[in-house]
Amino acid sequence: MSALETDFTRDAGVEVPLICGAMYPCSNPELVAAVSEAGALGVIQPLSFAYVHGKSFAEGLKRVRDLTSKPVGFNAIVEKSVKAYEDRMRRWIDEALEADVRFFVTALGNPRWVCEAVHSAGGVVYHDVTEKKWAEKALAEGVDGLICVNRRAGGHAGALQPKELFEDMSGLGVPLVCAGGIGSEEEYVEALKMGYSACQLGTRFIATDECAVHETYRSAIVDAEEEDIVLTHRLSGVPCSVIRTPMIDRLGTEAGPVARWLLKNRKTRHWMRTLYTLKSIRGLKRSSREGLGNKDVYQAGKSVAGIHEVLPAAQIVRSFRDALTAKES
Numbered sequence: 001m002s003a004l005e006t007d008f009t010r011d012a013g014v015e016v017p018l019i020c021g022a023m024y025p026c027s028n029p030e031l032v033a034a035v036s037e038a039g040a041l042g043v044i045q046p047l048s049f050a051y052v053h054g055k056s057f058a059e060g061l062k063r064v065r066d067l068t069s070k071p072v073g074f075n076a077i078v079e080k081s082v083k084a085y086e087d088r089m090r091r092w093i094d095e096a097l098e099a100d101v102r103f104f105v106t107a108l109g110n111p112r113w114v115c116e117a118v119h120s121a122g123g124v125v126y127h128d129v130t131e132k133k134w135a136e137k138a139l140a141e142g143v144d145g146l147i148c149v150n151r152r153a154g155g156h157a158g159a160l161q162p163k164e165l166f167e168d169m170s171g172l173g174v175p176l177v178c179a180g181g182i183g184s185e186e187e188y189v190e191a192l193k194m195g196y197s198a199c200q201l202g203t204r205f206i207a208t209d210e211c212a213v214h215e216t217y218r219s220a221i222v223d224a225e226e227e228d229i230v231l232t233h234r235l236s237g238v239p240c241s242v243i244r245t246p247m248i249d250r251l252g253t254e255a256g257p258v259a260r261w262l263l264k265n266r267k268t269r270h271w272m273r274t275l276y277t278l279k280s281i282r283g284l285k286r287s288s289r290e291g292l293g294n295k296d297v298y299q300a301g302k303s304v305a306g307i308h309e310v311l312p313a314a315q316i317v318r319s320f321r322d323a324l325t326a327k328e329s
Helices: 007-012 029-037 046-051 057-067 083-098 112-120 132-140 162-172 185-194 215-223 246-251 257-264 269-290 302-306 313-326
Strands: 018-020 041-044 072-077 103-107 124-129 145-149 176-179 198-201 229-232 240-243
Touching: 007 124, 007 145, 007 198, 018 029, 018 313, 029 041, 029 057, 029 072, 029 313, 041 057, 041 103, 046 057, 046 072, 057 083, 072 083, 083 112, 103 112, 112 124, 124 132, 132 145, 132 162, 145 162, 162 176, 162 185, 185 198, 185 302, 185 313
Parallel strands: 018 041, 018 198, 041 072, 072 103, 103 124, 124 145, 145 176, 176 198
Antiparallel strands: 229 240
16 A cells, blocks of 8 residues: 555545644635645635635635635534534535535534534544543544644644654544644654654645745744744633744733633633633734734744745645655655
8 A cells, every 4th residue: 555545545535644734814715725736635724714814704615616626624613612603613514515525623622513414424524632531532422533633733732742642542443643743744754654644734834825824924934943832821721832922921821820710610611712712813813914013923833843944835745745655665
């Protein structure tokens, strides 16, 4: 079997075991389509489509389909915090299924209802997890694979290193995707050699020509080193990896005592996370589109250490594919 053929490529119907992870606010239709057209899997982040890169989710989805007929994925954040949000997500999933999307990635909640909708249409669902107990819960609800988010990831990161996380999950009997810390071809090949079925990249695809972010965001990623990535609880109430900026230095990285209590309380946790998220969404949207100011933050992972230039998305897919197939010769 070719190194390019894995359980993930069969599930997703793609040629290269590589995912451009869904990112708010960085997932624009042109980036998603470019990655998929090159043979990997671009994943739609519906909030980005609806509120950052277009007038509606439907227009963003149409733009993707105008640019590529190849498989794309869809990211569904399923945390139950606001009913109006859940209703909107259900409509978006229906629209995605109608547009022949058959690969879904769920996060931050119970994926059962997504699995039921997607499986009835012949699709598959992978779920974001950071440790085994959440993986087992997701599998019990019907997911088909796991996106294993490690401590090197950008945005919401886990606590374990990629190898530790793989060893923790490897006995679960489903495809595992390495998410976090993959910025270079060498890191990509090493993760697949470890046993992962694919790798999910986010930060690497922000530093591309197609990603509709301000040039200062791309430059910050290219210029950053691993030690410039810090973990903060002040954006969404859960650990989030960002590039250190004046705002991060001013705020600090830990939630205050009242916020910590509210985040631990079962009845107030969802509301506190929603408040944090709404505040961070405004800042992330502004900084990604308008450039870095003293109130802004940039999400990024430790993969910045392997990112040295801005490249077309298709070139990244090809270089990672070629590095993988070179190991066979």
